[in-house]
Amino acid sequence: MTGLRTPMSRVRGLGAAKSGTGHFIAQRVSALALLVLLPLFAICLARSGAPDADAARAFFGSPGGAVLTLLTLTAVLYHMRLGAQVVIEDYLSGGLKTALLVVNTLLAAGLWLAAAWSLLILSL
Amino acid sequence: MASKPADPRPLSPHVSVWRWHATMASSILHRLTGIALYLGAVALSVWIILLAAGEEAKIAFLFEGFWNCALMAAMIGLTYAASYHWLNGLRHLLWDAGIGFSPKGSNLRSWLIISGALAPTALIWAPTFLGGAS
Numbered sequence: 141m142t143g144l145r146t147p148m149s150r151v152r153g154l155g156a157a158k159s160g161t162g163h164f165i166a167q168r169v170s171a172l173a174l175l176v177l178l179p180l181f182a183i184c185l186a187r188s189g190a191p192d193a194d195a196a197r198a199f200f201g202s203p204g205g206a207v208l209t210l211l212t213l214t215a216v217l218y219h220m221r222l223g224a225q226v227v228i229e230d231y232l233s234g235g236l237k238t239a240l241l242v243v244n245t246l247l248a249a250g251l252w253l254a255a256a257w258s259l260l261i262l263s264l
Numbered sequence: 265m266a267s268k269p270a271d272p273r274p275l276s277p278h279v280s281v282w283r284w285h286a287t288m289a290s291s292i293l294h295r296l297t298g299i300a301l302y303l304g305a306v307a308l309s310v311w312i313i314l315l316a317a318g319e320e321a322k323i324a325f326l327f328e329g330f331w332n333c334a335l336m337a338a339m340i341g342l343t344y345a346a347s348y349h350w351l352n353g354l355r356h357l358l359w360d361a362g363i364g365f366s367p368k369g370s371n372l373r374s375w376l377i378i379s380g381a382l383a384p385t386a387l388i389w390a391p392t393f394l395g396g397a398s
Contacts, residue, residue, distance in 0.1 A: 168360060171353050178350060179384075182343070186388050191327065193320045200312060213309065220302045227295060251309040258316030 163222060170219035174212070181212040201262035210259050214252065221248035286374035293378065294352045297345035304342040343388050348381035 154161075184205065189195030199205040221244055228240045282288070314320050326335050355373060358364050364373065 168357060171357060178346060182388060193315060197315050200315065216305045220305055223298050224302055251306060255309040255312050258313045261316040
């Protein structure tokens with residue numbers, strides 16, 4: 141196993157894929173954030189009077205509601221992008237895999253920006 | 265699975281020949297609930313965007329008749345998915361810390377998490393169904 145690896149590659153310890161530790165850590169750090177944020181957000185949203193549109197708008201537009209929603213949604217979208225990436229890489233291959241990996245990233249980034257902008261509008 | 269296999273070595277974990285057990289179910293359920301929550305997060309984001317744009321009339325049909333029942337069922341399902349993914353995610357973090365690997369304990373915790381996730385689901389939805397909405 142180790143016979144064919146150079147001493148430098150053993151020291152670097154990155155394995156064949158060369159990356160992935162950052163993904164692993166980011167998945168866990170966002171999980172830690174969600175451990176606190178998700179119950180808090182779920183309880184606040186459930187008590188806000190949602191899904192009534194005006195009550196929901198008031199909640200998302202309040203300082204506490206906007207910040208809590210932005211924090212939760214940021215952690216959720218980041219965590220789900222990382223998680224879905226693993227699922228796609230595990231079960232798919234070829235062009236479909238590449239396409240879905242791109243869609244996954246663009247969807248998460250696009251929804252995050254659009255939702256952050258919307259929360260800003262609701263707060264004004 | 266009825267007769268003893270001629271070859272006593274372990275079978276490869278292929279789904280079609282593998283007996284379902286608790287830890288396998290909880291592992292698969294973690295991925296399934298993750299995918300369900302992906303859809304839920306997309307829906308939540310779209311809803312916030314519609315509210316900000318004042319375009320919530322476009323989804324008003326979701327709150328009437330059949331679609332309202334479907335929406336409620338989906339929301340309760342998502343609450344269970346979030347509760348389950350949260351509890352099993354905590355377990356994943358403890359695994360990363362090297363805690364909780366005994367086979368018997370793992371089976372027990374799988375059942376505890378699968379059933380235990382019903383509790384927060386019930387707590388969140390009780391006010392809606394018992395009329396004591398706060």
